[in-house]
Amino acid sequence: MILWFSLTVFVLSCFIGYFVVWGVTPALHAPLMSVSNAISGIVIIGALMTAAYADSEKTEALSLAAVFLASVNIFGGFAVSQRMLGLFKKKDKK
Amino acid sequence: MIENEWLFLIYLLAGCLFILSIRGLSSPQTASRGNWLGMAGMLLAVDGTLLALPAQNHLLIFAALLSGGVVGLIGGLKVKITALPQMIAILNGLGGLSSALIGLAEILDGNANVYEVSVALFVGGAACSGSLVAFGKLQSILGAKFGRFPLQNFFNILISIGLLCTWIFFITHPSFFNATILLCAALAWGVLIILPIGGADMPIIIAVLNACSGWAAAGIGFSLANVALIMTGALVGAGGTILAFVMTKAMNRSLWAVMFTRLSDKTGALDSGEHEAKSGSPIDAAFILQNAHKVIIVPGYGMAVAQAQHILQTMASILSKKYNVEVKFAIHPVAGRMPGHMNVLLAEANVPYEDVYALENINREFASADAAYVIGANDITNPIARTDPASPLYGMPVLDVGKAKTVFFVKRSLNSGYAGVENPLFYAPNTVMLYGDAKKVTEEIVEVLERS
Numbered sequence: 001m002i003l004w005f006s007l008t009v010f011v012l013s014c015f016i017g018y019f020v021v022w023g024v025t026p027a028l029h030a031p032l033m034s035v036s037n038a039i040s041g042i043v044i045i046g047a048l049m050t051a052a053y054a055d056s057e058k059t060e061a062l063s064l065a066a067v068f069l070a071s072v073n074i075f076g077g078f079a080v081s082q083r084m085l086g087l088f089k090k091k092d093k094k
Numbered sequence: 095m096i097e098n099e100w101l102f103l104i105y106l107l108a109g110c111l112f113i114l115s116i117r118g119l120s121s122p123q124t125a126s127r128g129n130w131l132g133m134a135g136m137l138l139a140v141d142g143t144l145l146a147l148p149a150q151n152h153l154l155i156f157a158a159l160l161s162g163g164v165v166g167l168i169g170g171l172k173v174k175i176t177a178l179p180q181m182i183a184i185l186n187g188l189g190g191l192s193s194a195l196i197g198l199a200e201i202l203d204g205n206a207n208v209y210e211v212s213v214a215l216f217v218g219g220a221a222c223s224g225s226l227v228a229f230g231k232l233q234s235i236l237g238a239k240f241g242r243f244p245l246q247n248f249f250n251i252l253i254s255i256g257l258l259c260t261w262i263f264f265i266t267h268p269s270f271f272n273a274t275i276l277l278c279a280a281l282a283w284g285v286l287i288i289l290p291i292g293g294a295d296m297p298i299i300i301a302v303l304n305a306c307s308g309w310a311a312a313g314i315g316f317s318l319a320n321v322a323l324i325m326t327g328a329l330v331g332a333g334g335t336i337l338a339f340v341m342t343k344a345m346n347r348s349l350w351a352v353m354f355t356r357l358s359d360k361t362g363a364l365d366s367g368e369h370e371a372k373s374g375s376p377i378d379a380a381f382i383l384q385n386a387h388k389v390i391i392v393p394g395y396g397m398a399v400a401q402a403q404h405i406l407q408t409m410a411s412i413l414s415k416k417y418n419v420e421v422k423f424a425i426h427p428v429a430g431r432m433p434g435h436m437n438v439l440l441a442e443a444n445v446p447y448e449d450v451y452a453l454e455n456i457n458r459e460f461a462s463a464d465a466a467y468v469i470g471a472n473d474i475t476n477p478i479a480r481t482d483p484a485s486p487l488y489g490m491p492v493l494d495v496g497k498a499k500t501v502f503f504v505k506r507s508l509n510s511g512y513a514g515v516e517n518p519l520f521y522a523p524n525t526v527m528l529y530g531d532a533k534k535v536t537e538e539i540v541e542v543l544e545r546s
Binding site for chain 1: 112117121129132135139143144150154155159165167169170175178186188191200204300307310312315316319324334340432435447450
């Protein structure tokens with residue numbers, strides 16, 4: 001049951017992703033890469049869950065490493081995007 | 095498993111924010127807001143999750159979260175704009191590795207669905223090692239042709255079959271040890287597949303790796319039955335895949351061809367012996383440019399390497415302000431080493447967004463342009479792509495720079511581009527070659543323009 005529910009969400013989200021990305025202007029494809037990259041850092045939620053419910057130290061260590069990596073991904077991704085978009089905004093005002 | 099119902103609401107909200115975030119990138123005016131929406135969504139999702147979790151090891155989790163955040167922030171703020179393709183590659187890799195590690199942790203705990211976790215292990219692992227190789231290539235640690243050997247495709251197919259076998263073995267005999275083997279196989283596969291790819295194919299690879307980090311997150315989402323992960327993973331995965339297809343279409347190559355055929359194996363068939371390329375001096379170029387009504391500038395990867403975007407902007411603004419020339423920039427979809435690479439560099443140099451045109455919007459205008467200034471680009475202007483069905487470039491949409499009255503090619507030499515195909519435009523009667531470093535040549539032109 002839960003699998004069908006998940007699958008529904010998955011497929012519908014693919015369609016949303018498809019249409020939303022077609023709407024992105026080619027000039028902003030580089031920021032699109034880094035924004036979606038930062039967003040894919042959402043795996044951190046999975047890492048947090050496995051870390052909190054870890055049965056052994058080994059699991060905990062693996063999960064904490066995953067939390068760390070995803071965190072780098074999120075912060076790095078958003079920082080890079082912000083800088084890139086700042087470049088585009090700067091001369092818009094001019 | 096989390097039972098709190100309010101958490102679902104938070105995840106739903108975060109998902110909507112992510113969609114709006116990408117939606118914001120449809121125009122430069124809303125793009126920055128889009129990024130903030132993305133951050134807000136992430137903050138919501140992470141905070142909500144933290145609140146719902148039991149508080150047994152919060153300290154450790156916070157430590158990991160914070161240290162990762164500091165590393166990411168410093169990296170993201172310190173990295174040079176020129177090193178952005180590498181940065182994005184490496185971040186993709188970290189995301190993939192993170193998914194793979196979660197997959198391992200789940201297997202270790204023994205309550206995971208093997209199919210779903212195997213996707214995360216396989217895709218995440220390949221994305222991680224592939225991104226590292228891409229990083230090495232972009233950082234020029236590994237040469238463009240490094241890692242090519244005879245019978246490579248045959249070998250890669252063999253490796254792919256091997257990976258498939260380990261995957262089946264893992265599905266049928268799930269254990270932590272077998273999961274590690276699958277991860278190692280995926281890591282090796284990622285290295286071997288990406289290793290021979292380089293140069294102009296890089297934008298496609300970056301998009302594919304980006305998609306992979308999304309698919310891997312979705313895989314983890316399935317195994318944890320977490321809506322936020324499934325939704326967001328699918329969003330990123332689909333987005334990256336679309337982008338990869340946009341790029342392949344711009345090169346008229348299939349994803350399969352990018353992965354498994356090597357353009358530069360072939361050499362150009364053009365007989366260059368008969369004609370002579372005409373070369374000119376920056377002074378000649380400055381004279382023609384300042385007397386033109388309309389100039390179209392075509393930047394390529396050579397501009398990025400030479401860091402010539404600032405001086406190029408100076409040249410454009412002198413031409414338009416002092417000499418009343420209409421200056422436009424034409425960008426090919428696959429110019430540079432990542433999607434949108436040229437646009438970022440021009441934005442960095444303060445070139446107005448309105449002066450930068452995509453291929454389909456500017457191609458008609460070359461016929462009415464007095465001069466085209468091609469700086470560090472080659473294959474994306476090659477008319478052979480229209481005329482010679484035998485050429486590896488055939489069918490790729492190119493910029494019609496040859497239709498301009500005069501074409502300037504700023505290049506180091508007559509060497510062919512990444513595709514290894516000679517450009518007949520170099521020998522056209524209306525073409526003037528400006529040999530030298532892209533930045534130096536443009537600087538010399540600017541000097542002349544300022545003086546006269």
